Amino acid sequence: xxxxxxxxIDLQAPRTExxxxxxxxxxxxxxxxxxxxxxxxxxxxxxxxxxxxxVLAGSGTLFIDGEKLPIKAGDAFRIDPAGCRxxxxxPEGLTQICIQAKAGSLESFTMGDGQLVSDGPxxxxxxxx
Amino acid sequence: xxxxxxxxIDLQAPRTExxxxxxxxxxxxxxxxxxxxxxxxxxxxxxxxxxxxxVLAGSGTLFIDGEKLPIKAGDAFRIDPAGCRxxxxxPEGLTQICIQAKAGSLESFTMGDGQLVSDGPxxxxxxxx
Numbered sequence: 001x002x003x004x005x006x007x008x009i010d011l012q013a014p015r016t017e018x019x020x021x022x023x024x025x026x027x028x029x030x031x032x033x034x035x036x037x038x039x040x041x042x043x044x045x046x047x048x049x050x051x052x053x054x055v056l057a058g059s060g061t062l063f064i065d066g067e068k069l070p071i072k073a074g075d076a077f078r079i080d081p082a083g084c085r086x087x088x089x090x091p092e093g094l095t096q097i098c099i100q101a102k103a104g105s106l107e108s109f110t111m112g113d114g115q116l117v118s119d120g121p122x123x124x125x126x127x128x129x
Numbered sequence: 130x131x132x133x134x135x136x137x138i139d140l141q142a143p144r145t146e147x148x149x150x151x152x153x154x155x156x157x158x159x160x161x162x163x164x165x166x167x168x169x170x171x172x173x174x175x176x177x178x179x180x181x182x183x184v185l186a187g188s189g190t191l192f193i194d195g196e197k198l199p200i201k202a203g204d205a206f207r208i209d210p211a212g213c214r215x216x217x218x219x220p221e222g223l224t225q226i227c228i229q230a231k232a233g234s235l236e237s238f239t240m241g242d243g244q245l246v247s248d249g250p251x252x253x254x255x256x257x258x
Contacts, residue, residue, distance in 0.1 A: 003212030004193050008203050011185070018181065019238060022207040026179050026230030027156055028238040029205075039254040043246040048236060050155050052147065054226070056140070056185065064133050066250035074137050076158075078151040083132030084246045088254045097183070097226070100242065101155030105234035107177060109148060109157040113229065117172040117213045121195035125168040125217050 027101040034060065034089035034096075046081040049100040053077050053087075057095040061088045156230045163189065163218035163225075175210040178229040182206050182216075186224035190217045 005023055009016045012033060019028040034040075043063065053062075059072040063086040064079065071077075071087075071094075079085055081103055087094065107113075122128070134152055138145045141162060148157040163169075172192065182191075188201040192215040193208065200206075200216075200223075208214055210232055216223065236242075251257070 002194075003209040004191075004206055004214075006191075006198065006200075006204060006206040009205055011203050017239070018183075018205055018207075019235075022181065022205060024179065024181060024207055024235070025232050026234045027181060027228060028235065029181060029183070029228065030239075031183070039252075042255055043249070043251055044243045045246050047242050047244065049238060049242045050153065052151065052153060052156060052158060054147075054158070054160070061252070062133075062135075063252040065131075068252065069135065071135075074140050075135060076138055076147055076151060077133055077135040078147075078153055080132040084249055085133075086252055086255060088252065099156060099158065099228055100235070100238050101230045102234050102236060103154050105155045105231050106148075106153070106157065106229070107231060109178060109229050110146070110159075113176050113178045114173045115176065117174050120172070120213055122172055123168075123190070123192040123197065123215050123217065126171055126215060 027099055029097060029099045031097050034094040036089060036091050036093045039088035040086045043084050043086045045084050048081055048102050050081060050103040051079045052099045053096055055094065055096045058092040059090040060094040156228055158226060158228045160226050163223040165218060165220050165222045168217035169215045172213050172215045174213050177210055177231050179210060179232040180208045181228045182225050184223065184225045187221040188219040189223040
């Protein structure tokens, strides 16, 4: 079995969910393009998962627990499972990714979980020595 | 305590890590811009975390377990903890996000973990009834 799975998605599509396309086991990622004035037509919360949103283009409004916040490209926000949330796109539309992962599940990351590999095959751009 | 935390990042910066900026507990996300010909100068694997990469712009090469694959905007790939990986940008540079989460930690998602909220405050874009 290969240690990877690759797919190609349309970055202009209204919504693409990666979990099933890639057999993800620790997260779900959706890539979302809301047209100008479009909105998530409901408020929702989660049982166990935190959500991370990253706005890639456009602008809009985040509704969270009765509060409304303007959001724009470059904004990133984490929402606790209990947060009651919804989104609306502004006049430019809103391109955002949303990632779900179980709150509290990450034990370590980057330098804590990663391990350098120098004893196997290496690409030409990795300098030896 | 608010159920959210929001930050703003520079989408043109070489690398931005969100874990500490947002107090993430289930994942880490890095936003990366590699310049033309730039590369991750090492091969690495992980102890526990799967990684999901999404290429947002440009193109390059994924090195995985001795294999080299061309990658371009719209490509998304999951890598098992054991996969030995590195990346190089092509002549246009490479913009990608990489998310780490503990492999096997996601118990449910979207309709399984999400819950509609209709009994609290609602934004004006959610229709009543």
